[in-house]
Amino acid sequence: MTSPLELPGWRHVYSGKVRDLYVPDGAEDAASADRMLVVASDRVSAFDHVLSPGIPGKGVLLTTLSLWWFDRLAGADGGRSIPNHLAASHVLTLGMDGEPNTHDDLRSLIPDEVAGRAMVVKSLDMQPIECVVRGYLTGSGWAEYRENATVCGIPLPAGLNNGDRLPEPIYTPAFKAPMGEHDENITFERSIELVGAERATELRDLSLEIYGRAARTAEKRGLILADTKFEFGVDGEGVMTLADEVLTSDSSRYWDAAAWASGTTPEERMASFDKQIVRDWLSANWDKQGEPPALPDGIVERTAERYRELLERLASA
Structure with missing residues:
Protein backbone atom coordinates (compact mmCIF):
# COMPACT_ATOMS: atom_id res chain seq x y z
CA MET A 1 0.00 0.00 0.00
CA LEU A 124 -18.98 10.02 14.96
CA ASP A 125 -18.91 7.18 17.46
CA MET A 126 -18.78 4.40 14.84
CA GLN A 127 -20.79 1.26 15.54
CA PRO A 128 -18.89 -2.06 15.44
CA ILE A 129 -21.41 -3.64 13.09
CA GLU A 130 -21.38 -3.80 9.30
CA CYS A 131 -25.02 -3.68 8.25
CA VAL A 132 -25.53 -6.00 5.27
CA VAL A 133 -28.82 -6.27 3.37
CA ARG A 134 -29.35 -8.95 0.73
CA GLY A 135 -32.19 -8.85 -1.77
CA TYR A 136 -30.85 -11.58 -4.06
CA LEU A 137 -29.08 -14.88 -3.52
CA THR A 138 -25.45 -14.70 -4.61
CA GLY A 139 -21.84 -14.67 -3.43
CA SER A 140 -21.14 -16.18 -0.02
CA GLY A 141 -24.88 -16.39 0.57
CA TRP A 142 -25.26 -18.76 -2.38
CA ALA A 143 -22.40 -20.92 -1.11
CA GLU A 144 -24.03 -21.23 2.31
CA TYR A 145 -27.48 -21.83 0.82
CA ARG A 146 -26.20 -24.80 -1.19
CA GLU A 147 -24.87 -26.34 2.02
CA ASN A 148 -27.65 -25.57 4.49
CA ALA A 149 -30.54 -23.80 2.72
CA THR A 150 -29.70 -20.75 4.88
CA VAL A 151 -27.94 -17.41 4.50
CA CYS A 152 -26.10 -16.27 7.65
CA GLY A 153 -28.21 -18.79 9.51
CA ILE A 154 -31.53 -17.45 8.19
CA PRO A 155 -33.62 -20.28 6.65
CA LEU A 156 -34.71 -19.74 3.05
CA PRO A 157 -37.17 -21.63 0.82
CA ALA A 158 -35.93 -24.67 -1.06
CA GLY A 159 -35.32 -24.59 -4.80
CA LEU A 160 -33.63 -21.20 -5.16
CA ASN A 161 -30.87 -20.73 -7.74
CA ASN A 162 -27.81 -18.51 -7.89
CA GLY A 163 -28.98 -14.97 -8.67
CA ASP A 164 -32.60 -15.50 -7.61
CA ARG A 165 -34.53 -12.76 -5.89
CA LEU A 166 -35.23 -13.53 -2.24
CA PRO A 167 -38.86 -13.56 -1.03
CA GLU A 168 -37.98 -10.38 0.90
CA PRO A 169 -34.71 -8.59 1.70
CA ILE A 170 -32.84 -10.01 4.68
CA TYR A 171 -30.58 -8.26 7.19
CA THR A 172 -27.35 -10.14 7.89
CA PRO A 173 -25.05 -8.11 10.16
CA ALA A 174 -21.33 -8.67 10.57
CA PHE A 175 -18.93 -7.76 13.35
CA LYS A 176 -16.29 -5.37 12.03
CA ALA A 177 -12.96 -7.04 12.68
CA PRO A 178 -9.72 -5.16 13.36
CA MET A 179 -7.62 -4.21 10.34
CA GLY A 180 -6.14 -7.29 8.69
CA GLU A 181 -8.70 -9.71 10.09
CA HIS A 182 -11.90 -11.11 8.57
CA ASP A 183 -15.27 -9.61 9.44
CA GLU A 184 -17.45 -12.13 11.23
CA ASN A 185 -21.05 -12.80 10.21
CA ILE A 186 -23.22 -12.61 13.32
CA THR A 187 -26.86 -13.13 14.23
CA PHE A 188 -29.18 -10.28 15.08
CA GLU A 189 -29.19 -11.59 18.65
CA ARG A 190 -25.40 -11.25 18.77
CA SER A 191 -25.68 -7.66 17.50
CA ILE A 192 -27.98 -6.95 20.46
CA GLU A 193 -25.25 -8.22 22.78
CA LEU A 194 -22.75 -5.89 21.12
CA VAL A 195 -24.71 -2.62 20.98
CA GLY A 196 -27.92 -3.18 22.92
CA ALA A 197 -31.45 -3.97 21.73
CA GLU A 198 -32.46 -0.41 20.87
CA ARG A 199 -29.44 0.35 18.71
CA ALA A 200 -29.39 -3.09 17.10
CA THR A 201 -33.03 -2.69 16.10
CA GLU A 202 -32.42 0.82 14.80
CA LEU A 203 -29.46 -0.37 12.70
CA ARG A 204 -31.53 -3.19 11.21
CA ASP A 205 -34.57 -1.06 10.48
CA LEU A 206 -32.56 1.80 8.96
CA SER A 207 -30.58 -0.62 6.78
CA LEU A 208 -33.71 -2.30 5.42
CA GLU A 209 -35.37 1.08 4.80
CA ILE A 210 -32.38 2.48 2.93
CA TYR A 211 -31.98 -0.69 0.88
CA GLY A 212 -35.66 -0.60 -0.12
CA ARG A 213 -35.48 3.04 -1.20
CA ALA A 214 -32.24 2.53 -3.10
CA ALA A 215 -33.49 -0.64 -4.81
CA ARG A 216 -36.57 1.20 -6.07
CA THR A 217 -34.42 4.06 -7.36
CA ALA A 218 -32.08 1.64 -9.12
CA GLU A 219 -35.00 -0.28 -10.63
CA LYS A 220 -36.28 2.89 -12.31
CA ARG A 221 -32.90 3.12 -14.04
CA GLY A 222 -32.83 -0.47 -15.28
CA LEU A 223 -30.61 -1.72 -12.45
CA ILE A 224 -30.90 -4.31 -9.70
CA LEU A 225 -29.38 -3.64 -6.29
CA ALA A 226 -28.61 -7.22 -5.33
CA ASP A 227 -27.04 -6.50 -1.95
CA THR A 228 -25.19 -3.78 -0.09
CA LYS A 229 -23.59 -2.91 3.22
CA PHE A 230 -23.84 0.19 5.39
CA GLU A 231 -21.91 1.66 8.28
CA PHE A 232 -23.37 3.91 10.95
CA GLY A 233 -22.12 6.06 13.78
CA VAL A 234 -23.74 8.04 16.57
CA ASP A 235 -23.25 11.82 16.55
CA GLY A 236 -22.80 14.10 19.55
CA GLU A 237 -26.55 14.38 20.03
CA GLY A 238 -27.10 10.64 20.03
CA VAL A 239 -28.49 10.45 16.47
CA MET A 240 -27.77 7.31 14.45
CA THR A 241 -26.01 8.58 11.33
CA LEU A 242 -25.19 6.99 7.98
CA ALA A 243 -21.42 7.13 7.41
CA ASP A 244 -18.51 6.17 5.18
CA GLU A 245 -19.44 5.33 1.57
CA VAL A 246 -22.99 4.45 0.63
CA LEU A 247 -24.36 2.29 -2.18
CA THR A 248 -21.18 2.40 -4.25
CA SER A 249 -19.71 -0.15 -6.62
CA ASP A 250 -17.37 -1.21 -3.82
CA SER A 251 -20.00 -1.70 -1.13
CA SER A 252 -22.80 -3.10 -3.29
CA ARG A 253 -23.65 -5.50 -6.09
CA TYR A 254 -25.49 -3.91 -9.02
CA TRP A 255 -26.79 -5.94 -11.95
CA ASP A 256 -28.34 -5.03 -15.27
CA ALA A 257 -32.09 -5.66 -14.91
CA ALA A 258 -32.65 -6.61 -18.57
CA ALA A 259 -29.82 -9.16 -18.48
CA TRP A 260 -31.13 -10.63 -15.23
CA ALA A 261 -34.62 -11.05 -16.69
CA SER A 262 -33.45 -12.71 -19.90
CA GLY A 263 -30.37 -14.64 -18.76
CA THR A 264 -30.39 -18.41 -18.45
CA THR A 265 -27.11 -18.83 -16.56
CA PRO A 266 -25.81 -17.01 -13.47
CA GLU A 267 -23.14 -15.34 -15.58
CA GLU A 268 -25.73 -14.00 -18.03
CA ARG A 269 -28.09 -12.87 -15.29
CA MET A 270 -25.53 -11.14 -13.08
CA ALA A 271 -24.12 -8.57 -15.49
CA SER A 272 -22.31 -6.60 -12.79
CA PHE A 273 -21.53 -2.90 -12.36
CA ASP A 274 -19.12 -3.47 -9.50
CA LYS A 275 -15.86 -5.24 -8.69
CA GLN A 276 -17.25 -8.71 -9.41
CA ILE A 277 -15.03 -8.66 -12.51
CA VAL A 278 -12.03 -8.49 -10.18
CA ARG A 279 -13.37 -11.20 -7.85
CA ASP A 280 -14.07 -13.54 -10.76
CA TRP A 281 -10.59 -13.09 -12.25
CA LEU A 282 -8.91 -13.66 -8.90
CA SER A 283 -10.99 -16.78 -8.22
CA ALA A 284 -9.85 -18.23 -11.55
CA ASN A 285 -6.19 -17.22 -11.25
CA TRP A 286 -5.29 -17.34 -7.56
CA ASP A 287 -5.55 -20.05 -4.89
CA LYS A 288 -5.89 -17.42 -2.13
CA GLN A 289 -2.50 -18.38 -0.72
CA GLY A 290 0.17 -15.72 -0.27
CA GLU A 291 -0.01 -12.41 -2.09
CA PRO A 292 -2.53 -12.09 -4.95
CA PRO A 293 -1.22 -11.61 -8.50
CA ALA A 294 -1.27 -8.24 -10.24
CA LEU A 295 -4.47 -7.49 -12.13
CA PRO A 296 -4.15 -7.54 -15.94
CA ASP A 297 -4.69 -4.29 -17.81
CA GLY A 298 -7.87 -5.63 -19.38
CA ILE A 299 -9.47 -6.40 -16.00
CA VAL A 300 -8.52 -2.95 -14.68
CA GLU A 301 -9.99 -1.23 -17.76
CA ARG A 302 -13.24 -3.26 -17.73
CA THR A 303 -13.75 -2.58 -14.03
CA ALA A 304 -13.22 1.16 -14.49
CA GLU A 305 -15.67 1.17 -17.40
CA ARG A 306 -18.37 -0.57 -15.34
CA TYR A 307 -17.87 1.84 -12.42
CA ARG A 308 -18.28 4.79 -14.79
CA GLU A 309 -21.32 3.28 -16.49
CA LEU A 310 -23.05 2.71 -13.15
CA LEU A 311 -22.64 6.37 -12.16
CA GLU A 312 -23.86 7.51 -15.56
CA ARG A 313 -26.94 5.28 -15.46
CA LEU A 314 -27.89 6.34 -11.95
CA ALA A 315 -27.05 10.03 -11.88
CA SER A 316 -28.01 11.02 -15.42
CA ALA A 317 -31.58 9.68 -15.26
Whole structure:
Protein backbone atom coordinates (compact mmCIF):
# COMPACT_ATOMS: atom_id res chain seq x y z
CA MET A 1 0.00 0.00 0.00
CA THR A 2 1.36 3.43 -0.92
CA SER A 3 2.09 5.98 1.78
CA PRO A 4 -0.73 8.46 2.49
CA LEU A 5 -0.46 11.93 1.01
CA GLU A 6 0.67 14.86 3.08
CA LEU A 7 -2.19 17.36 2.84
CA PRO A 8 -1.98 21.01 3.93
CA GLY A 9 -4.15 21.69 6.96
CA TRP A 10 -4.72 18.00 7.68
CA ARG A 11 -2.91 15.20 9.50
CA HIS A 12 -3.22 11.55 8.47
CA VAL A 13 -4.50 9.28 11.27
CA TYR A 14 -5.71 6.07 9.60
CA SER A 15 -5.78 4.12 6.34
CA GLY A 16 -8.22 1.38 5.48
CA LYS A 17 -8.11 -0.83 2.42
CA VAL A 18 -9.34 1.95 0.13
CA ARG A 19 -9.82 5.09 2.25
CA ASP A 20 -7.54 7.43 4.17
CA LEU A 21 -8.69 9.46 7.16
CA TYR A 22 -7.31 12.86 8.19
CA VAL A 23 -8.00 15.24 11.08
CA PRO A 24 -7.30 18.99 11.11
CA ASP A 25 -3.81 20.05 12.09
CA GLY A 26 -3.83 20.60 15.83
CA ALA A 27 -6.50 17.99 16.58
CA GLU A 28 -5.27 15.45 19.07
CA ASP A 29 -7.04 12.48 17.46
CA ALA A 30 -10.17 11.48 15.52
CA ALA A 31 -12.28 11.30 18.69
CA SER A 32 -11.55 14.91 19.63
CA ALA A 33 -11.72 16.39 16.12
CA ASP A 34 -14.88 18.30 15.21
CA ARG A 35 -14.52 17.30 11.57
CA MET A 36 -12.47 14.89 9.48
CA LEU A 37 -11.44 14.44 5.87
CA VAL A 38 -12.24 11.10 4.24
CA VAL A 39 -10.25 10.50 1.06
CA ALA A 40 -11.19 7.73 -1.37
CA SER A 41 -8.15 6.25 -3.13
CA ASP A 42 -7.95 4.34 -6.40
CA ARG A 43 -7.00 1.19 -4.45
CA VAL A 44 -9.17 -1.87 -4.98
CA SER A 45 -9.56 -4.75 -2.55
CA ALA A 46 -10.95 -8.26 -2.78
CA PHE A 47 -10.82 -11.27 -0.47
CA ASP A 48 -9.32 -9.05 2.27
CA HIS A 49 -6.33 -8.02 0.14
CA VAL A 50 -5.44 -4.70 -1.43
CA LEU A 51 -4.66 -5.44 -5.07
CA SER A 52 -2.27 -3.98 -7.59
CA PRO A 53 -2.67 -1.94 -9.67
CA GLY A 54 -5.55 0.31 -8.58
CA ILE A 55 -8.49 1.34 -10.73
CA PRO A 56 -7.81 4.76 -12.33
CA GLY A 57 -10.37 7.38 -11.32
CA LYS A 58 -12.05 5.05 -8.84
CA GLY A 59 -11.76 7.45 -5.89
CA VAL A 60 -13.59 10.21 -7.74
CA LEU A 61 -16.27 7.83 -9.02
CA LEU A 62 -16.98 6.38 -5.56
CA THR A 63 -17.08 9.78 -3.89
CA THR A 64 -19.37 11.23 -6.54
CA LEU A 65 -21.72 8.26 -6.28
CA SER A 66 -21.78 8.42 -2.47
CA LEU A 67 -22.64 12.13 -2.60
CA TRP A 68 -25.40 11.43 -5.10
CA TRP A 69 -26.91 8.76 -2.84
CA PHE A 70 -26.56 10.91 0.28
CA ASP A 71 -28.60 13.53 -1.60
CA ARG A 72 -31.33 11.02 -2.51
CA LEU A 73 -31.51 9.72 1.06
CA ALA A 74 -31.65 13.25 2.47
CA GLY A 75 -35.08 13.49 0.86
CA ALA A 76 -34.45 14.05 -2.85
CA ASP A 77 -36.12 10.69 -3.54
CA GLY A 78 -39.29 11.79 -1.74
CA GLY A 79 -38.60 9.76 1.38
CA ARG A 80 -37.78 10.99 4.86
CA SER A 81 -34.32 12.45 5.44
CA ILE A 82 -31.73 9.97 6.71
CA PRO A 83 -29.02 11.73 8.78
CA ASN A 84 -25.56 11.37 7.24
CA HIS A 85 -22.01 12.20 8.25
CA LEU A 86 -21.38 15.02 5.77
CA ALA A 87 -20.39 18.41 7.16
CA ALA A 88 -23.37 20.74 7.11
CA SER A 89 -21.96 22.93 4.35
CA HIS A 90 -21.82 20.14 1.78
CA VAL A 91 -24.18 20.72 -1.14
CA LEU A 92 -25.09 17.29 -2.43
CA THR A 93 -25.68 17.99 -6.09
CA LEU A 94 -23.68 17.34 -9.22
CA GLY A 95 -22.54 20.22 -11.36
CA MET A 96 -22.74 20.38 -15.15
CA ASP A 97 -19.30 18.74 -15.32
CA GLY A 98 -20.50 15.81 -13.19
CA GLU A 99 -18.36 16.88 -10.23
CA PRO A 100 -19.89 17.34 -6.76
CA ASN A 101 -20.76 20.94 -5.96
CA THR A 102 -19.75 22.38 -2.60
CA HIS A 103 -19.98 25.77 -0.96
CA ASP A 104 -16.86 27.89 -1.32
CA ASP A 105 -16.06 27.64 2.40
CA LEU A 106 -16.11 23.86 2.25
CA ARG A 107 -14.21 23.67 -1.03
CA SER A 108 -11.42 25.67 0.59
CA LEU A 109 -11.04 22.92 3.21
CA ILE A 110 -10.41 20.18 0.62
CA PRO A 111 -6.82 20.26 -0.68
CA ASP A 112 -6.33 20.36 -4.44
CA GLU A 113 -4.43 17.06 -4.28
CA VAL A 114 -7.66 15.19 -3.39
CA ALA A 115 -10.30 17.37 -5.02
CA GLY A 116 -13.24 15.30 -6.24
CA ARG A 117 -12.44 12.30 -4.06
CA ALA A 118 -12.70 13.68 -0.55
CA MET A 119 -15.54 14.44 1.85
CA VAL A 120 -15.46 16.67 4.93
CA VAL A 121 -17.42 14.79 7.58
CA LYS A 122 -18.52 15.01 11.19
CA SER A 123 -16.81 12.94 13.85
CA LEU A 124 -18.98 10.02 14.96
CA ASP A 125 -18.91 7.18 17.46
CA MET A 126 -18.78 4.40 14.84
CA GLN A 127 -20.79 1.26 15.54
CA PRO A 128 -18.89 -2.06 15.44
CA ILE A 129 -21.41 -3.64 13.09
CA GLU A 130 -21.38 -3.80 9.30
CA CYS A 131 -25.02 -3.68 8.25
CA VAL A 132 -25.53 -6.00 5.27
CA VAL A 133 -28.82 -6.27 3.37
CA ARG A 134 -29.35 -8.95 0.73
CA GLY A 135 -32.19 -8.85 -1.77
CA TYR A 136 -30.85 -11.58 -4.06
CA LEU A 137 -29.08 -14.88 -3.52
CA THR A 138 -25.45 -14.70 -4.61
CA GLY A 139 -21.84 -14.67 -3.43
CA SER A 140 -21.14 -16.18 -0.02
CA GLY A 141 -24.88 -16.39 0.57
CA TRP A 142 -25.26 -18.76 -2.38
CA ALA A 143 -22.40 -20.92 -1.11
CA GLU A 144 -24.03 -21.23 2.31
CA TYR A 145 -27.48 -21.83 0.82
CA ARG A 146 -26.20 -24.80 -1.19
CA GLU A 147 -24.87 -26.34 2.02
CA ASN A 148 -27.65 -25.57 4.49
CA ALA A 149 -30.54 -23.80 2.72
CA THR A 150 -29.70 -20.75 4.88
CA VAL A 151 -27.94 -17.41 4.50
CA CYS A 152 -26.10 -16.27 7.65
CA GLY A 153 -28.21 -18.79 9.51
CA ILE A 154 -31.53 -17.45 8.19
CA PRO A 155 -33.62 -20.28 6.65
CA LEU A 156 -34.71 -19.74 3.05
CA PRO A 157 -37.17 -21.63 0.82
CA ALA A 158 -35.93 -24.67 -1.06
CA GLY A 159 -35.32 -24.59 -4.80
CA LEU A 160 -33.63 -21.20 -5.16
CA ASN A 161 -30.87 -20.73 -7.74
CA ASN A 162 -27.81 -18.51 -7.89
CA GLY A 163 -28.98 -14.97 -8.67
CA ASP A 164 -32.60 -15.50 -7.61
CA ARG A 165 -34.53 -12.76 -5.89
CA LEU A 166 -35.23 -13.53 -2.24
CA PRO A 167 -38.86 -13.56 -1.03
CA GLU A 168 -37.98 -10.38 0.90
CA PRO A 169 -34.71 -8.59 1.70
CA ILE A 170 -32.84 -10.01 4.68
CA TYR A 171 -30.58 -8.26 7.19
CA THR A 172 -27.35 -10.14 7.89
CA PRO A 173 -25.05 -8.11 10.16
CA ALA A 174 -21.33 -8.67 10.57
CA PHE A 175 -18.93 -7.76 13.35
CA LYS A 176 -16.29 -5.37 12.03
CA ALA A 177 -12.96 -7.04 12.68
CA PRO A 178 -9.72 -5.16 13.36
CA MET A 179 -7.62 -4.21 10.34
CA GLY A 180 -6.14 -7.29 8.69
CA GLU A 181 -8.70 -9.71 10.09
CA HIS A 182 -11.90 -11.11 8.57
CA ASP A 183 -15.27 -9.61 9.44
CA GLU A 184 -17.45 -12.13 11.23
CA ASN A 185 -21.05 -12.80 10.21
CA ILE A 186 -23.22 -12.61 13.32
CA THR A 187 -26.86 -13.13 14.23
CA PHE A 188 -29.18 -10.28 15.08
CA GLU A 189 -29.19 -11.59 18.65
CA ARG A 190 -25.40 -11.25 18.77
CA SER A 191 -25.68 -7.66 17.50
CA ILE A 192 -27.98 -6.95 20.46
CA GLU A 193 -25.25 -8.22 22.78
CA LEU A 194 -22.75 -5.89 21.12
CA VAL A 195 -24.71 -2.62 20.98
CA GLY A 196 -27.92 -3.18 22.92
CA ALA A 197 -31.45 -3.97 21.73
CA GLU A 198 -32.46 -0.41 20.87
CA ARG A 199 -29.44 0.35 18.71
CA ALA A 200 -29.39 -3.09 17.10
CA THR A 201 -33.03 -2.69 16.10
CA GLU A 202 -32.42 0.82 14.80
CA LEU A 203 -29.46 -0.37 12.70
CA ARG A 204 -31.53 -3.19 11.21
CA ASP A 205 -34.57 -1.06 10.48
CA LEU A 206 -32.56 1.80 8.96
CA SER A 207 -30.58 -0.62 6.78
CA LEU A 208 -33.71 -2.30 5.42
CA GLU A 209 -35.37 1.08 4.80
CA ILE A 210 -32.38 2.48 2.93
CA TYR A 211 -31.98 -0.69 0.88
CA GLY A 212 -35.66 -0.60 -0.12
CA ARG A 213 -35.48 3.04 -1.20
CA ALA A 214 -32.24 2.53 -3.10
CA ALA A 215 -33.49 -0.64 -4.81
CA ARG A 216 -36.57 1.20 -6.07
CA THR A 217 -34.42 4.06 -7.36
CA ALA A 218 -32.08 1.64 -9.12
CA GLU A 219 -35.00 -0.28 -10.63
CA LYS A 220 -36.28 2.89 -12.31
CA ARG A 221 -32.90 3.12 -14.04
CA GLY A 222 -32.83 -0.47 -15.28
CA LEU A 223 -30.61 -1.72 -12.45
CA ILE A 224 -30.90 -4.31 -9.70
CA LEU A 225 -29.38 -3.64 -6.29
CA ALA A 226 -28.61 -7.22 -5.33
CA ASP A 227 -27.04 -6.50 -1.95
CA THR A 228 -25.19 -3.78 -0.09
CA LYS A 229 -23.59 -2.91 3.22
CA PHE A 230 -23.84 0.19 5.39
CA GLU A 231 -21.91 1.66 8.28
CA PHE A 232 -23.37 3.91 10.95
CA GLY A 233 -22.12 6.06 13.78
CA VAL A 234 -23.74 8.04 16.57
CA ASP A 235 -23.25 11.82 16.55
CA GLY A 236 -22.80 14.10 19.55
CA GLU A 237 -26.55 14.38 20.03
CA GLY A 238 -27.10 10.64 20.03
CA VAL A 239 -28.49 10.45 16.47
CA MET A 240 -27.77 7.31 14.45
CA THR A 241 -26.01 8.58 11.33
CA LEU A 242 -25.19 6.99 7.98
CA ALA A 243 -21.42 7.13 7.41
CA ASP A 244 -18.51 6.17 5.18
CA GLU A 245 -19.44 5.33 1.57
CA VAL A 246 -22.99 4.45 0.63
CA LEU A 247 -24.36 2.29 -2.18
CA THR A 248 -21.18 2.40 -4.25
CA SER A 249 -19.71 -0.15 -6.62
CA ASP A 250 -17.37 -1.21 -3.82
CA SER A 251 -20.00 -1.70 -1.13
CA SER A 252 -22.80 -3.10 -3.29
CA ARG A 253 -23.65 -5.50 -6.09
CA TYR A 254 -25.49 -3.91 -9.02
CA TRP A 255 -26.79 -5.94 -11.95
CA ASP A 256 -28.34 -5.03 -15.27
CA ALA A 257 -32.09 -5.66 -14.91
CA ALA A 258 -32.65 -6.61 -18.57
CA ALA A 259 -29.82 -9.16 -18.48
CA TRP A 260 -31.13 -10.63 -15.23
CA ALA A 261 -34.62 -11.05 -16.69
CA SER A 262 -33.45 -12.71 -19.90
CA GLY A 263 -30.37 -14.64 -18.76
CA THR A 264 -30.39 -18.41 -18.45
CA THR A 265 -27.11 -18.83 -16.56
CA PRO A 266 -25.81 -17.01 -13.47
CA GLU A 267 -23.14 -15.34 -15.58
CA GLU A 268 -25.73 -14.00 -18.03
CA ARG A 269 -28.09 -12.87 -15.29
CA MET A 270 -25.53 -11.14 -13.08
CA ALA A 271 -24.12 -8.57 -15.49
CA SER A 272 -22.31 -6.60 -12.79
CA PHE A 273 -21.53 -2.90 -12.36
CA ASP A 274 -19.12 -3.47 -9.50
CA LYS A 275 -15.86 -5.24 -8.69
CA GLN A 276 -17.25 -8.71 -9.41
CA ILE A 277 -15.03 -8.66 -12.51
CA VAL A 278 -12.03 -8.49 -10.18
CA ARG A 279 -13.37 -11.20 -7.85
CA ASP A 280 -14.07 -13.54 -10.76
CA TRP A 281 -10.59 -13.09 -12.25
CA LEU A 282 -8.91 -13.66 -8.90
CA SER A 283 -10.99 -16.78 -8.22
CA ALA A 284 -9.85 -18.23 -11.55
CA ASN A 285 -6.19 -17.22 -11.25
CA TRP A 286 -5.29 -17.34 -7.56
CA ASP A 287 -5.55 -20.05 -4.89
CA LYS A 288 -5.89 -17.42 -2.13
CA GLN A 289 -2.50 -18.38 -0.72
CA GLY A 290 0.17 -15.72 -0.27
CA GLU A 291 -0.01 -12.41 -2.09
CA PRO A 292 -2.53 -12.09 -4.95
CA PRO A 293 -1.22 -11.61 -8.50
CA ALA A 294 -1.27 -8.24 -10.24
CA LEU A 295 -4.47 -7.49 -12.13
CA PRO A 296 -4.15 -7.54 -15.94
CA ASP A 297 -4.69 -4.29 -17.81
CA GLY A 298 -7.87 -5.63 -19.38
CA ILE A 299 -9.47 -6.40 -16.00
CA VAL A 300 -8.52 -2.95 -14.68
CA GLU A 301 -9.99 -1.23 -17.76
CA ARG A 302 -13.24 -3.26 -17.73
CA THR A 303 -13.75 -2.58 -14.03
CA ALA A 304 -13.22 1.16 -14.49
CA GLU A 305 -15.67 1.17 -17.40
CA ARG A 306 -18.37 -0.57 -15.34
CA TYR A 307 -17.87 1.84 -12.42
CA ARG A 308 -18.28 4.79 -14.79
CA GLU A 309 -21.32 3.28 -16.49
CA LEU A 310 -23.05 2.71 -13.15
CA LEU A 311 -22.64 6.37 -12.16
CA GLU A 312 -23.86 7.51 -15.56
CA ARG A 313 -26.94 5.28 -15.46
CA LEU A 314 -27.89 6.34 -11.95
CA ALA A 315 -27.05 10.03 -11.88
CA SER A 316 -28.01 11.02 -15.42
CA ALA A 317 -31.58 9.68 -15.26
